[in-house]
Amino acid sequence: MELIATHGLNFLYAFATLALVVLGLAVVFGLLGVMNMAHGEFVMIGAYSALAVQQAGLPFLFAIPAAIAVCVVIGWLVEWGLVRHLYKRPFDTLLATWGLAILMREVVEAIFGREYQSVDQVLPGTFSLAGVEYPAYRVVLMGIIAVLFGALFAWYQRSNAGARVKAMVQNPALAAAMGIDTERLARWTFVFGVTTAGLAGVLLSPLVRVEPFMGLDYLLSSFFILVVGGLGSLEGLIVGSGVIGGTDIFLSALFDKTSGYLGVLTISIVFLWLRPNGIVSRL
């Protein structure tokens, strides 16, 4: 019983963190049609923001505004200087953001070095959940992610700003005729996407190794989730995170980590082959 509860909590943790990591990529690709190959590097920037805050002797919470500020600035510059010129040119965007990813890794490596580093545990100790002692930080993190997604979903569904984003996606020409500055809206949508990636990096930093190439793993996981869940909806993102996270946790627990990874790859290939639009797709 305790084992089932542990694996259940592990599943919830994997599900929540995957959903948080993929959120920005899903927003940028689903709404703007931009496959941001540097998405994982923004996660990395967030993690290094936490590391920099730690090295400066400041409390961990300072890392959140720091990462947001850094990602907003970089995201704004990237959209303004690179991405906005490549909308509706998906292959060019893919290549350009891949180059950006390499550049970001090199810059971080030049500043912080290539070795693995770690951010100190923020909330040591455990909480007792369903008869299991579970790491407190993971529980808090799951709560933060749940609140974040709830707020985002409510904002997107109910606010006029959310309606404007949907209008821009559906019919940019009509949206512009309705007085919506679609260029500005697209820019801030991109900035929002990369900033959520940075936020994910901060929140995950106490739990993972921090190194310049850490973003690649997150980029791959995000692709698998989008392939399985489908593009362009929060529902697809959540379903995809559940399937990918669940498969990984279940097979890893039953066999080993390699089996979990193999299972995720197999499911992604099957979906690409038989259901390329994913389980839930707006397209």
Add this chain to the structure above:
Amino acid sequence: MSDRPQLAIDGLTGGYGDIVVLSGFTATVDPGSTACVAGRNGVGKTTLLRLVTGALAPVAGRVRLGDAEITHAPRHRRLRLGMGYAPQENVVFDDLTVLENLTLAAADRSLDRYDELLDAFPRIGERLSQRAGTLSGGEKKILSFCRALAEATELVVLDEPSEGVQPENIALMTGIIEAEKAKGRSFLIVEQNLGLIEVVADAVHLLDHGECIYSAPAGADVRGELSRRMRL
């Protein structure tokens, strides 16, 4: 009212890529008046409106809205400068509710400025929570018409507003346009419905092969004149 026309189009030329669809179109719309543009399909009517509303960049010519030169103004700024627009196709955001469609440009979801329009078209008011994509073609056109009229703009540009709309609703649209003209608003309307043109137009322009072949103040014989020329 000032003597300056609400809209002044001077030698407007443009099209798609290297293909020029509209050539040298010139017209003015005075405050409180309506200019109607007629013509068969494919003669450049919608291209004219796309050039005027900023969806296409003109190759030559100028567009003035009141005191403002807007020839190259970004499309989204034209609403704020005083130009409302209801297009011919893809007139609503199908995935948004009717309420979201109506209030998209506003700061909140208030329907105060729609009171009179929703009194005239109660079917729209009854469907506020419904996705706009589920409306009939005619209802979508009415929704688009209401949205363009509700904005406090001095000029309203309508692209075939009566297309697919039931005759009784066309009559209501006509009445609303006349009432708004009386308040000083101006209209530029592309239309093939000669009945509507006959009632609302103060000036008519007939396009053929991208050029204006007939311009005249509206008179008693406008319907016959347009019918005869459009058959040629």
